[in-house]
Amino acid sequence: MSTTVPAGYKWWSGGKSPFNVSYGKLMMWYFLMSDTFTFGAFLISYATIRMSQNYWPDPNHVFNAFPGFGHANLPLAFVSLMTFILIMSSVTMVLAVHEGHKMNRRGVEKWMAWTIVGGLAFLACQAWEWTHLITGMHPVLVNGQIEELSTTVTGNPWGAAVPGLMHEGHQVLTPGPIAFGGFFFGITGFHGFHVFSGVVINLIMLIKTRLGHFDQRGHYEMIEKAGLYWHFVDLVWVFVFLCFYLV
Amino acid sequence: MEHSEHVVASPEITFPHEPAANTKRIWKTFWILLVITMVELACGLTIYTIHKNPDFSYSTVLFIKGAVVILSLAKAFFIVSVFMHLGDEIRNMTLTIVVPLLLFVWFIAAFLWDGNSWRNLRNEFNREVPGQTQPAKPEVKKPGALD
CATH class of the missing domain: 1.20.58 (Methane Monooxygenase Hydroxylase; Chain G, domain 1)
Known part of the structure; x- marks a missing residue:
């Protein structure tokens, strides 16, 4: 996609949009920019609280499980799969946009369907990960007593290890910073909600494509706008992945 | 075509x-x-x-x-x-999206600085729990308290 504009063209002389995009697309961009600040505020508040703590759980210890592999220690493996699914669905989305530029209805239908499949796969992965964290019990030393805690918004079993103290073959830890669960579930939940609404929007676009609405309209710009939203969801994941799993 | x-x-x-x-x-x-x-x-x-x-x-x-x-x-x-x-997109369009995002430069720097200073102050003055931010008795904390 490229735009040929004569050299020295006066965009601000009036009588036209100086941005050369439709109103709807421009507003989608501004909406995404405001959403960037919402996510940015969440992630920065998380970073601030994390900075203010002397101890913070190592993500490699918290996120080391993979469905079907039991208690095998596989740090980062599952979240890599989730990241790959989201990048892949971003590619299928941009392919749908590409087919839309060429007014190829069949192509748009095919790639939109794959994008929806990718979105649902990501949501399924997230559901598994949340369930695993909320139901996985870990021995924690609280007031000199060993208690079983799971990762929730009110409990964090991922504190520093108690040297030499084992419980049924597991290293006993102290309670970690309480804020960990709230930030993790809050921010990944907010992102997951965006993925969910993106899947719904993509589903509506697929139905409208099948009904031939965009052929009647003469352009597939709605696919582009839905695409902008979907890529934004992928973009946010880049930073959620960075802040919660990598650093 | x-x-x-x-x-x-x-x-x-x-x-x-x-x-x-x-x-x-x-x-x-x-x-x-x-x-x-x-x-x-x-x-x-x-x-x-x-x-x-x-x-x-x-x-x-x-x-x-x-x-x-x-x-x-x-x-x-x-x-x-x-x-x-x-x-x-044309330059005008790119800039109307990218320039406001420069606010993040201040946003990130200021808040990380604040978090760091918060930790330093707490480590200096909160002598009851040196080197530890989780209180010894979690049940006295209000639920949802950040530290």
């Missing part, structure tokens, strides 16, 4: 976009994103390995984390520029 009958989507568009001839650039970007993600994972696992050694070097870990942040920004650039086609 199919796109010769391409209808301009709205009267705001003075110069219509020419559709890309093929999907080469999309797949190239996909491979770039995939390779960057692999490198990021390698960095994450390197940190994991370094952490196994009790006297690891904090500055090495910090350096790797900085590299991962830069790689993530590169990924963001490719997604926005190619997948979201912002790189294909």
Whole structure:
């Protein structure tokens, strides 16, 4: 996609949009920019609280499980799969946009369907990960007593290890910073909600494509706008992945 | 050609976009994103390995984390520029989106500074729990309290 504009063209002389995009697309961009600040505020508040703590759980210890592999220690493996699914669905989305530029209805239908499949796969992965964290019990030393805690918004079993103290073959830890669960579930939940609404929007676009609405309209710009939203969801994941799993 | 009958989507568009001839650039970007993600994972696992050694070097870990942040920004650039086609828009359009994001420079610097100062102050004055931010008796904390 490229735009040929004569050299020295006066965009601000009036009588036209100086941005050369439709109103709807421009507003989608501004909406995404405001959403960037919402996510940015969440992630920065998380970073601030994390900075203010002397101890913070190592993500490699918290996120080391993979469905079907039991208690095998596989740090980062599952979240890599989730990241790959989201990048892949971003590619299928941009392919749908590409087919839309060429007014190829069949192509748009095919790639939109794959994008929806990718979105649902990501949501399924997230559901598994949340369930695993909320139901996985870990021995924690609280007031000199060993208690079983799971990762929730009110409990964090991922504190520093108690040297030499084992419980049924597991290293006993102290309670970690309480804020960990709230930030993790809050921010990944907010992102997951965006993925969910993106899947719904993509589903509506697929139905409208099948009904031939965009052929009647003469352009597939709605696919582009839905695409902008979907890529934004992928973009946010880049930073959620960075802040919660990598650093 | 199919796109010769391409209808301009709205009267705001003075110069219509020419559709890309093929999907080469999309797949190239996909491979770039995939390779960057692999490198990021390698960095994450390197940190994991370094952490196994009790006297690891904090500055090495910090350096790797900085590299991962830069790689993530590169990924963001490719997604926005190619997948979201912002790189294909005219300069005015690109700037109206990118310039406001510069606020993040202050936003991140100021808040990380604040968090750091908060920790330093607490470590200096909160003598009852030296080197530990989790209170000894969690039940006296109000639920949802941040520290």
